Amino acid sequence: MNCHDISLLLDTRDIRRLTTTERQSVETHLQDCAECAHDWRTQQRVLGGQVPAMASDLPARIWSSLEPSASTKLTRLRARGTLLLGSLLLIGAAAAMFGWLLLRDVEPEPASIAMPAAIQIDDGKAAATAPEVSVSNVEPSLPESTSNQVLQDPATPRNPPRHKVIVLPPTYENPDAAAMEYFNASYGAFLGELRSKADLQIVEVTAQELEAAEADLPPSPLAGPNSQPSALAANPFREEDMPLLLAQLEKRENAIRHHFNGEYTLRIKFVAYPGRPNTREIVASYFGPSGSASMSSITGPQLPGNSGSSSSGSPTSRARDIGISKAREVYARLLPDSGSSQYLSVLKNPLESESMRLNALNAYLQGKATSAEKTSPELTDDIAEVAVELSQSSNPQSRRQIWTLLGRTATPAALRALAHGLRTEPDTQARRNIALSLFDHASDPDVRAEFELAATADTSAEVRLIAKVALLPDSGRLSYITATLKDRSLTHQARMEPLTVLRRGNLKFLSNLVLDEQSLSEIRQIAEESSNAFVKGAANSELARAAGSIRQAP
């Protein structure tokens, strides 16, 4: 027996349960080798160490701490039951009929911008990395093949197949202390969420391990003077260099995957912007057999709306939420089938936070989980029901978001919920979103009745205007807009108002709107004369639109 064998025994066996022959061989070697003897005694010490027994009442305390969450869940499920049953009857078969029509208009999430993977990939050593808990990057003293022979027991039951994801060290741009706190909360949640996936095996590689692997890796094409992201932005690669750059990056990523024996590499980059303490950017990039992609989110400690979420709570809890959402997005991209069911399970779980459920609904409807096939998943009755349930949220931001999503679905149940919301929703912005969502459904008797009420009685001028225009036929809508534009007794802002308010919605009649020459001339004058930047901008946008439509005309 030699040092190698001793090390193998220590790593793979219970040294208290060796055969007599093995024990004798070990003893012989330990007499001659002080280092091994030292290691052996240490292991014996650890195994012989007494761990105080668990308190006898700990199980009872644990079960009692779980029971409130169980009963809360049951109560909430029961409460939901009544709503679900009633609404299910209403949704019925119409959901399927409307589904394709409604989903085709789903817009990309504003906060999520697809970016070329190559540009997002930084060299791990180029930027600051977080302090690591892990401790070693030392190569093994034993050949892998030997350890495999000892370790792999065919009789041992194994988990279902897992996809090994190599998580490379996170990188940070402009990380001040506040940003680091935010990023650390986000990153911890990001990794925690990925680790909780039974079909992923997450392997964190430290900066030191990556550094140690460099000898086996082709050099990064981003290394050198252009390796800093800011320098890269200031001096972008020439277009004609991109194919070569991408090929080099791909080669390097493949080498990293092979070196660490992983299926995917995954990087996360956190960006803070000097002078903009409320703006953070989180970019996750993966590379693997099913392709590569980068997912970017603009978020921030006080900008929950920018993250596409409406989470409330402290900045750190929002940071965690965005980390979890990002992890789920990555997971959905890596394993589309599991990702899609993941979004549904989050959406339908009343114990999940409201923001998480909203993000899940948003992500599901955008088909993030099935983006490779470029298809949107079907909006089923049960999903619409959950959306209706979420529209009862106490958080106005959540309600604004859900009303907009419900507006895109427009199943009968959603329309009724929206019509009801137009009368009862206390938040003005949310009510405006509802009115815009209902705009193209003004022929529905229930919707029409609510618009008639809102056109005169709503406290918001915007909502009254939307309702008033919605009740008109298409020709009447155009007349209203042009008459207002030409009424010089009104302020510039008031003259532009029908257009600026209605442009907030994705309204069908506006997509075909053609203004006459006199209206355009009025808009031109407003653009020149108005001292209000917003009004000026809106007028210029209208002129640009009109110019586009003229150029497109035959």
Added chain:
Amino acid sequence: MAENRMEKFKAQMEPELRGLYRAARRLAGNRLDAEDLVQETCLQAWQKLPAGIDAGHLRNWLHRVLYNRFIDGVRRRKHGPVAPLDGADDPTAEMISPDPGPDDLAELDEDERTLHHAWMQLEPAQRALLALRAEGFDLVEIEEIMAISRVVLRARLHRARRSLALQLKEAADLVLAPARAGRIR
């Protein structure tokens, strides 16, 4: 239905609790934190345990959660005042020492205290590695629980044993009383 689920959950978890607690105690080094770790692990199991998981995989799954919770806790402590997982800010979090309290030390004899002292000087990840080996997990299982490659795992195990040996030597050189006096807050 919920009661049935709870009963099934208890039956599934009870055989695992002692092992979980032992591992948690080794990781955390004191009773209170160990109990918290076990409780958090059970809560996560209650919420997220995959349906139909068998006993062998359950054990690995639970220890993976336990380990992740522990590492997350270490990171939180290390990187500053980050809110606890339930979203509520806990102003007392930074006031709690991870070291064993007097009642923890009272449970140990002198030799054990030396070991304990040396053990707590290890890096958290080293402690986790040795604790999992002491719990009888093989390398394949630890690789899965800690999500590090076997190559790296073996190197880290080796280093962890060396570190512990060194710490044991240093702890033995110390007179235990001053060591304790310096560490108990």
